[in-house]
Amino acid sequence: MVSVAIFDYGAGNIFSLKTSLEKNGASVDIITSFDQSKKYDGLLLPGVGNFDPAIRSIRDYSALGFHDFVKEKIPVLGICLGMEMFFKQSQEGKEKGLDVMNGEVVLLPNDMKIPHMGWNSLEITKDSKILEGVENNSWVYFVHSYRAKPDNSDIIVANADYGIKVPAVVEDNLFFGTQFHPEKSGxxxxxxxxxxxRVCSK
Incomplete structure:
Protein backbone atom coordinates (compact mmCIF):
# COMPACT_ATOMS: atom_id res chain seq x y z
CA MET A 1 0.00 0.00 0.00
CA VAL A 2 1.23 3.47 -0.91
CA SER A 3 1.80 5.66 2.16
CA VAL A 4 1.33 9.40 1.72
CA ALA A 5 1.19 12.44 3.98
CA ILE A 6 -1.05 15.49 3.73
CA PHE A 7 0.48 18.62 5.25
CA ASP A 8 -2.17 20.41 7.32
CA TYR A 9 -1.69 24.19 7.48
CA GLY A 10 -4.44 24.37 10.11
CA ALA A 11 -6.60 26.37 7.70
CA GLY A 12 -9.57 24.18 6.91
CA ASN A 13 -11.18 20.89 6.03
CA ILE A 14 -8.94 18.43 4.19
CA PHE A 15 -11.24 15.49 4.82
CA SER A 16 -12.34 15.19 1.18
CA LEU A 17 -8.73 14.92 0.01
CA LYS A 18 -7.92 12.27 2.63
CA THR A 19 -11.07 10.34 1.66
CA SER A 20 -10.22 10.47 -2.05
CA LEU A 21 -6.72 9.15 -1.42
CA GLU A 22 -8.00 6.34 0.79
CA LYS A 23 -10.67 5.36 -1.76
CA ASN A 24 -7.85 4.95 -4.25
CA GLY A 25 -5.94 2.61 -1.98
CA ALA A 26 -3.51 4.88 -0.13
CA SER A 27 -2.58 4.90 3.53
CA VAL A 28 -2.84 8.56 4.63
CA ASP A 29 -1.35 10.49 7.55
CA ILE A 30 -2.12 14.13 8.24
CA ILE A 31 1.04 15.89 9.42
CA THR A 32 1.77 19.36 10.81
CA SER A 33 5.58 19.14 10.76
CA PHE A 34 8.25 17.29 8.83
CA ASP A 35 9.76 14.32 10.62
CA GLN A 36 12.28 11.79 9.35
CA SER A 37 11.09 9.08 11.73
CA LYS A 38 8.43 7.94 9.25
CA LYS A 39 9.05 7.51 5.56
CA TYR A 40 6.35 8.38 3.04
CA ASP A 41 6.00 7.53 -0.63
CA GLY A 42 4.43 10.92 -1.42
CA LEU A 43 3.45 14.29 0.01
CA LEU A 44 0.38 16.44 -0.68
CA LEU A 45 0.09 20.18 -0.10
CA PRO A 46 -3.67 20.84 -0.01
CA GLY A 47 -5.55 23.75 -1.47
CA VAL A 48 -7.07 25.33 1.63
CA GLY A 49 -5.61 28.43 3.28
CA ASN A 50 -3.71 31.65 2.61
CA PHE A 51 -0.21 31.95 1.21
CA ASP A 52 1.76 33.55 4.07
CA PRO A 53 0.32 31.49 6.99
CA ALA A 54 0.69 28.28 4.95
CA ILE A 55 4.31 29.04 4.05
CA ARG A 56 5.08 29.89 7.68
CA SER A 57 3.50 26.65 8.89
CA ILE A 58 5.76 24.71 6.53
CA ARG A 59 8.88 26.76 7.31
CA ASP A 60 8.67 27.59 11.01
CA TYR A 61 7.26 24.55 12.80
CA SER A 62 9.57 21.80 11.62
CA ALA A 63 13.12 21.06 12.67
CA LEU A 64 13.46 19.47 9.23
CA GLY A 65 12.86 21.73 6.23
CA PHE A 66 10.59 20.99 3.29
CA HIS A 67 13.49 20.54 0.86
CA ASP A 68 15.34 18.22 3.25
CA PHE A 69 12.15 16.20 3.74
CA VAL A 70 11.43 15.61 0.06
CA LYS A 71 15.07 15.62 -1.14
CA GLU A 72 13.65 15.61 -4.68
CA LYS A 73 12.98 11.90 -4.19
CA ILE A 74 9.41 12.04 -2.86
CA PRO A 75 6.67 12.96 -5.35
CA VAL A 76 4.77 16.06 -4.22
CA LEU A 77 1.28 17.05 -5.36
CA GLY A 78 0.36 20.68 -4.73
CA ILE A 79 -3.34 21.50 -5.06
CA CYS A 80 -4.47 25.09 -5.69
CA LEU A 81 -2.66 27.00 -2.89
CA GLY A 82 -0.29 24.02 -2.63
CA MET A 83 0.66 24.46 -6.28
CA GLU A 84 1.02 28.24 -5.86
CA MET A 85 3.54 27.69 -3.05
CA PHE A 86 5.87 25.88 -5.49
CA PHE A 87 6.82 29.26 -6.99
CA LYS A 88 9.17 31.99 -5.75
CA GLN A 89 6.49 34.42 -4.59
CA SER A 90 2.80 35.27 -4.70
CA GLN A 91 0.89 38.53 -4.84
CA GLU A 92 -1.29 37.06 -2.08
CA GLY A 93 1.49 37.47 0.48
CA LYS A 94 4.95 38.74 1.33
CA GLU A 95 6.64 35.47 2.28
CA LYS A 96 8.97 33.68 -0.12
CA GLY A 97 7.53 30.58 -1.72
CA LEU A 98 9.11 27.12 -1.73
CA ASP A 99 10.96 28.05 -4.94
CA VAL A 100 10.93 24.60 -6.53
CA MET A 101 9.56 26.16 -9.73
CA ASN A 102 10.73 29.44 -11.23
CA GLY A 103 8.07 32.10 -11.54
CA GLU A 104 5.45 33.91 -9.52
CA VAL A 105 1.76 33.81 -8.68
CA VAL A 106 -0.45 36.76 -9.62
CA LEU A 107 -4.04 37.84 -9.01
CA LEU A 108 -6.54 37.03 -11.73
CA PRO A 109 -7.41 40.11 -13.83
CA ASN A 110 -9.82 42.41 -12.00
CA ASP A 111 -12.20 42.50 -14.96
CA MET A 112 -13.03 38.86 -14.19
CA LYS A 113 -15.24 37.49 -11.46
CA ILE A 114 -12.95 36.69 -8.52
CA PRO A 115 -12.71 34.13 -7.12
CA HIS A 116 -13.22 31.89 -10.10
CA MET A 117 -15.43 29.12 -8.77
CA GLY A 118 -16.86 26.22 -10.71
CA TRP A 119 -16.22 23.69 -13.45
CA ASN A 120 -13.93 24.38 -16.38
CA SER A 121 -12.35 22.25 -19.08
CA LEU A 122 -8.69 21.36 -19.45
CA GLU A 123 -6.68 22.08 -22.56
CA ILE A 124 -3.96 19.44 -22.34
CA THR A 125 -0.80 20.67 -24.03
CA LYS A 126 1.61 17.78 -23.52
CA ASP A 127 1.97 14.30 -22.08
CA SER A 128 2.05 14.14 -18.31
CA LYS A 129 2.31 11.39 -15.72
CA ILE A 130 -0.54 12.87 -13.71
CA LEU A 131 -2.82 13.25 -16.75
CA GLU A 132 -2.36 9.73 -18.10
CA GLY A 133 -5.72 8.52 -19.39
CA VAL A 134 -7.35 11.96 -18.97
CA GLU A 135 -9.00 13.12 -22.18
CA ASN A 136 -8.53 16.62 -23.55
CA ASN A 137 -11.39 18.98 -22.60
CA SER A 138 -12.17 17.01 -19.43
CA TRP A 139 -13.95 19.09 -16.80
CA VAL A 140 -12.52 19.78 -13.34
CA TYR A 141 -13.52 21.95 -10.37
CA PHE A 142 -11.77 25.25 -9.61
CA VAL A 143 -11.91 27.64 -6.64
CA HIS A 144 -9.17 30.27 -6.86
CA SER A 145 -8.30 33.95 -7.14
CA TYR A 146 -4.68 33.64 -8.30
CA ARG A 147 -2.83 32.03 -11.20
CA ALA A 148 0.73 30.85 -11.72
CA LYS A 149 3.11 32.63 -14.11
CA PRO A 150 6.01 30.18 -14.61
CA ASP A 151 9.22 31.55 -16.09
CA ASN A 152 9.44 28.39 -18.18
CA SER A 153 6.21 27.47 -19.96
CA ASP A 154 7.56 23.96 -20.56
CA ILE A 155 6.34 22.92 -17.11
CA ILE A 156 2.72 23.73 -18.05
CA VAL A 157 1.03 20.51 -19.17
CA ALA A 158 -2.57 21.79 -19.22
CA ASN A 159 -4.30 25.16 -19.30
CA ALA A 160 -7.81 26.37 -18.59
CA ASP A 161 -9.44 29.21 -20.51
CA TYR A 162 -11.06 32.01 -18.48
CA GLY A 163 -10.70 34.55 -21.22
CA ILE A 164 -6.99 34.25 -20.47
CA LYS A 165 -4.93 31.08 -20.35
CA VAL A 166 -4.49 29.93 -16.78
CA PRO A 167 -1.96 27.15 -16.05
CA ALA A 168 -4.14 24.35 -14.72
CA VAL A 169 -1.55 21.58 -14.33
CA VAL A 170 2.21 21.94 -13.93
CA GLU A 171 4.78 19.18 -13.76
CA ASP A 172 8.50 19.38 -13.12
CA ASN A 173 10.30 16.16 -12.26
CA LEU A 174 8.56 14.90 -9.09
CA PHE A 175 6.61 18.10 -8.43
CA PHE A 176 3.03 18.09 -9.70
CA GLY A 177 0.58 20.96 -9.30
CA THR A 178 -3.10 21.42 -10.08
CA GLN A 179 -4.80 24.81 -9.87
CA PHE A 180 -8.11 22.96 -9.47
CA HIS A 181 -9.19 20.48 -6.82
CA PRO A 182 -8.93 16.87 -8.05
CA GLU A 183 -10.63 15.63 -4.87
CA LYS A 184 -13.73 17.62 -5.93
CA SER A 185 -13.51 16.76 -9.63
CA GLY A 186 -15.36 13.44 -9.78
CA ARG A 198 1.17 5.27 -9.16
CA VAL A 199 4.13 7.67 -9.36
CA CYS A 200 4.50 7.41 -5.56
CA SER A 201 4.59 3.60 -5.74
CA LYS A 202 7.61 3.52 -8.06
Missing part, protein backbone atom coordinates in the same frame (compact mmCIF):
# COMPACT_ATOMS: atom_id res chain seq x y z
CA UNK A 187 -14.02 10.55 -11.87
CA UNK A 188 -11.47 12.72 -13.69
CA UNK A 189 -10.01 13.95 -10.42
CA UNK A 190 -9.97 10.42 -9.05
CA UNK A 191 -8.01 9.29 -12.10
CA UNK A 192 -5.41 11.98 -11.42
CA UNK A 193 -5.16 10.89 -7.79
CA UNK A 194 -4.60 7.32 -9.01
CA UNK A 195 -1.91 8.54 -11.40
CA UNK A 196 -0.14 10.43 -8.60
CA UNK A 197 -0.27 7.38 -6.34
Missing amino acids: KIGSLMIQNFL
Whole structure:
Protein backbone atom coordinates (compact mmCIF):
# COMPACT_ATOMS: atom_id res chain seq x y z
CA MET A 1 0.00 0.00 0.00
CA VAL A 2 1.23 3.47 -0.91
CA SER A 3 1.80 5.66 2.16
CA VAL A 4 1.33 9.40 1.72
CA ALA A 5 1.19 12.44 3.98
CA ILE A 6 -1.05 15.49 3.73
CA PHE A 7 0.48 18.62 5.25
CA ASP A 8 -2.17 20.41 7.32
CA TYR A 9 -1.69 24.19 7.48
CA GLY A 10 -4.44 24.37 10.11
CA ALA A 11 -6.60 26.37 7.70
CA GLY A 12 -9.57 24.18 6.91
CA ASN A 13 -11.18 20.89 6.03
CA ILE A 14 -8.94 18.43 4.19
CA PHE A 15 -11.24 15.49 4.82
CA SER A 16 -12.34 15.19 1.18
CA LEU A 17 -8.73 14.92 0.01
CA LYS A 18 -7.92 12.27 2.63
CA THR A 19 -11.07 10.34 1.66
CA SER A 20 -10.22 10.47 -2.05
CA LEU A 21 -6.72 9.15 -1.42
CA GLU A 22 -8.00 6.34 0.79
CA LYS A 23 -10.67 5.36 -1.76
CA ASN A 24 -7.85 4.95 -4.25
CA GLY A 25 -5.94 2.61 -1.98
CA ALA A 26 -3.51 4.88 -0.13
CA SER A 27 -2.58 4.90 3.53
CA VAL A 28 -2.84 8.56 4.63
CA ASP A 29 -1.35 10.49 7.55
CA ILE A 30 -2.12 14.13 8.24
CA ILE A 31 1.04 15.89 9.42
CA THR A 32 1.77 19.36 10.81
CA SER A 33 5.58 19.14 10.76
CA PHE A 34 8.25 17.29 8.83
CA ASP A 35 9.76 14.32 10.62
CA GLN A 36 12.28 11.79 9.35
CA SER A 37 11.09 9.08 11.73
CA LYS A 38 8.43 7.94 9.25
CA LYS A 39 9.05 7.51 5.56
CA TYR A 40 6.35 8.38 3.04
CA ASP A 41 6.00 7.53 -0.63
CA GLY A 42 4.43 10.92 -1.42
CA LEU A 43 3.45 14.29 0.01
CA LEU A 44 0.38 16.44 -0.68
CA LEU A 45 0.09 20.18 -0.10
CA PRO A 46 -3.67 20.84 -0.01
CA GLY A 47 -5.55 23.75 -1.47
CA VAL A 48 -7.07 25.33 1.63
CA GLY A 49 -5.61 28.43 3.28
CA ASN A 50 -3.71 31.65 2.61
CA PHE A 51 -0.21 31.95 1.21
CA ASP A 52 1.76 33.55 4.07
CA PRO A 53 0.32 31.49 6.99
CA ALA A 54 0.69 28.28 4.95
CA ILE A 55 4.31 29.04 4.05
CA ARG A 56 5.08 29.89 7.68
CA SER A 57 3.50 26.65 8.89
CA ILE A 58 5.76 24.71 6.53
CA ARG A 59 8.88 26.76 7.31
CA ASP A 60 8.67 27.59 11.01
CA TYR A 61 7.26 24.55 12.80
CA SER A 62 9.57 21.80 11.62
CA ALA A 63 13.12 21.06 12.67
CA LEU A 64 13.46 19.47 9.23
CA GLY A 65 12.86 21.73 6.23
CA PHE A 66 10.59 20.99 3.29
CA HIS A 67 13.49 20.54 0.86
CA ASP A 68 15.34 18.22 3.25
CA PHE A 69 12.15 16.20 3.74
CA VAL A 70 11.43 15.61 0.06
CA LYS A 71 15.07 15.62 -1.14
CA GLU A 72 13.65 15.61 -4.68
CA LYS A 73 12.98 11.90 -4.19
CA ILE A 74 9.41 12.04 -2.86
CA PRO A 75 6.67 12.96 -5.35
CA VAL A 76 4.77 16.06 -4.22
CA LEU A 77 1.28 17.05 -5.36
CA GLY A 78 0.36 20.68 -4.73
CA ILE A 79 -3.34 21.50 -5.06
CA CYS A 80 -4.47 25.09 -5.69
CA LEU A 81 -2.66 27.00 -2.89
CA GLY A 82 -0.29 24.02 -2.63
CA MET A 83 0.66 24.46 -6.28
CA GLU A 84 1.02 28.24 -5.86
CA MET A 85 3.54 27.69 -3.05
CA PHE A 86 5.87 25.88 -5.49
CA PHE A 87 6.82 29.26 -6.99
CA LYS A 88 9.17 31.99 -5.75
CA GLN A 89 6.49 34.42 -4.59
CA SER A 90 2.80 35.27 -4.70
CA GLN A 91 0.89 38.53 -4.84
CA GLU A 92 -1.29 37.06 -2.08
CA GLY A 93 1.49 37.47 0.48
CA LYS A 94 4.95 38.74 1.33
CA GLU A 95 6.64 35.47 2.28
CA LYS A 96 8.97 33.68 -0.12
CA GLY A 97 7.53 30.58 -1.72
CA LEU A 98 9.11 27.12 -1.73
CA ASP A 99 10.96 28.05 -4.94
CA VAL A 100 10.93 24.60 -6.53
CA MET A 101 9.56 26.16 -9.73
CA ASN A 102 10.73 29.44 -11.23
CA GLY A 103 8.07 32.10 -11.54
CA GLU A 104 5.45 33.91 -9.52
CA VAL A 105 1.76 33.81 -8.68
CA VAL A 106 -0.45 36.76 -9.62
CA LEU A 107 -4.04 37.84 -9.01
CA LEU A 108 -6.54 37.03 -11.73
CA PRO A 109 -7.41 40.11 -13.83
CA ASN A 110 -9.82 42.41 -12.00
CA ASP A 111 -12.20 42.50 -14.96
CA MET A 112 -13.03 38.86 -14.19
CA LYS A 113 -15.24 37.49 -11.46
CA ILE A 114 -12.95 36.69 -8.52
CA PRO A 115 -12.71 34.13 -7.12
CA HIS A 116 -13.22 31.89 -10.10
CA MET A 117 -15.43 29.12 -8.77
CA GLY A 118 -16.86 26.22 -10.71
CA TRP A 119 -16.22 23.69 -13.45
CA ASN A 120 -13.93 24.38 -16.38
CA SER A 121 -12.35 22.25 -19.08
CA LEU A 122 -8.69 21.36 -19.45
CA GLU A 123 -6.68 22.08 -22.56
CA ILE A 124 -3.96 19.44 -22.34
CA THR A 125 -0.80 20.67 -24.03
CA LYS A 126 1.61 17.78 -23.52
CA ASP A 127 1.97 14.30 -22.08
CA SER A 128 2.05 14.14 -18.31
CA LYS A 129 2.31 11.39 -15.72
CA ILE A 130 -0.54 12.87 -13.71
CA LEU A 131 -2.82 13.25 -16.75
CA GLU A 132 -2.36 9.73 -18.10
CA GLY A 133 -5.72 8.52 -19.39
CA VAL A 134 -7.35 11.96 -18.97
CA GLU A 135 -9.00 13.12 -22.18
CA ASN A 136 -8.53 16.62 -23.55
CA ASN A 137 -11.39 18.98 -22.60
CA SER A 138 -12.17 17.01 -19.43
CA TRP A 139 -13.95 19.09 -16.80
CA VAL A 140 -12.52 19.78 -13.34
CA TYR A 141 -13.52 21.95 -10.37
CA PHE A 142 -11.77 25.25 -9.61
CA VAL A 143 -11.91 27.64 -6.64
CA HIS A 144 -9.17 30.27 -6.86
CA SER A 145 -8.30 33.95 -7.14
CA TYR A 146 -4.68 33.64 -8.30
CA ARG A 147 -2.83 32.03 -11.20
CA ALA A 148 0.73 30.85 -11.72
CA LYS A 149 3.11 32.63 -14.11
CA PRO A 150 6.01 30.18 -14.61
CA ASP A 151 9.22 31.55 -16.09
CA ASN A 152 9.44 28.39 -18.18
CA SER A 153 6.21 27.47 -19.96
CA ASP A 154 7.56 23.96 -20.56
CA ILE A 155 6.34 22.92 -17.11
CA ILE A 156 2.72 23.73 -18.05
CA VAL A 157 1.03 20.51 -19.17
CA ALA A 158 -2.57 21.79 -19.22
CA ASN A 159 -4.30 25.16 -19.30
CA ALA A 160 -7.81 26.37 -18.59
CA ASP A 161 -9.44 29.21 -20.51
CA TYR A 162 -11.06 32.01 -18.48
CA GLY A 163 -10.70 34.55 -21.22
CA ILE A 164 -6.99 34.25 -20.47
CA LYS A 165 -4.93 31.08 -20.35
CA VAL A 166 -4.49 29.93 -16.78
CA PRO A 167 -1.96 27.15 -16.05
CA ALA A 168 -4.14 24.35 -14.72
CA VAL A 169 -1.55 21.58 -14.33
CA VAL A 170 2.21 21.94 -13.93
CA GLU A 171 4.78 19.18 -13.76
CA ASP A 172 8.50 19.38 -13.12
CA ASN A 173 10.30 16.16 -12.26
CA LEU A 174 8.56 14.90 -9.09
CA PHE A 175 6.61 18.10 -8.43
CA PHE A 176 3.03 18.09 -9.70
CA GLY A 177 0.58 20.96 -9.30
CA THR A 178 -3.10 21.42 -10.08
CA GLN A 179 -4.80 24.81 -9.87
CA PHE A 180 -8.11 22.96 -9.47
CA HIS A 181 -9.19 20.48 -6.82
CA PRO A 182 -8.93 16.87 -8.05
CA GLU A 183 -10.63 15.63 -4.87
CA LYS A 184 -13.73 17.62 -5.93
CA SER A 185 -13.51 16.76 -9.63
CA GLY A 186 -15.36 13.44 -9.78
CA LYS A 187 -14.02 10.55 -11.87
CA ILE A 188 -11.47 12.72 -13.69
CA GLY A 189 -10.01 13.95 -10.42
CA SER A 190 -9.97 10.42 -9.05
CA LEU A 191 -8.01 9.29 -12.10
CA MET A 192 -5.41 11.98 -11.42
CA ILE A 193 -5.16 10.89 -7.79
CA GLN A 194 -4.60 7.32 -9.01
CA ASN A 195 -1.91 8.54 -11.40
CA PHE A 196 -0.14 10.43 -8.60
CA LEU A 197 -0.27 7.38 -6.34
CA ARG A 198 1.17 5.27 -9.16
CA VAL A 199 4.13 7.67 -9.36
CA CYS A 200 4.50 7.41 -5.56
CA SER A 201 4.59 3.60 -5.74
CA LYS A 202 7.61 3.52 -8.06
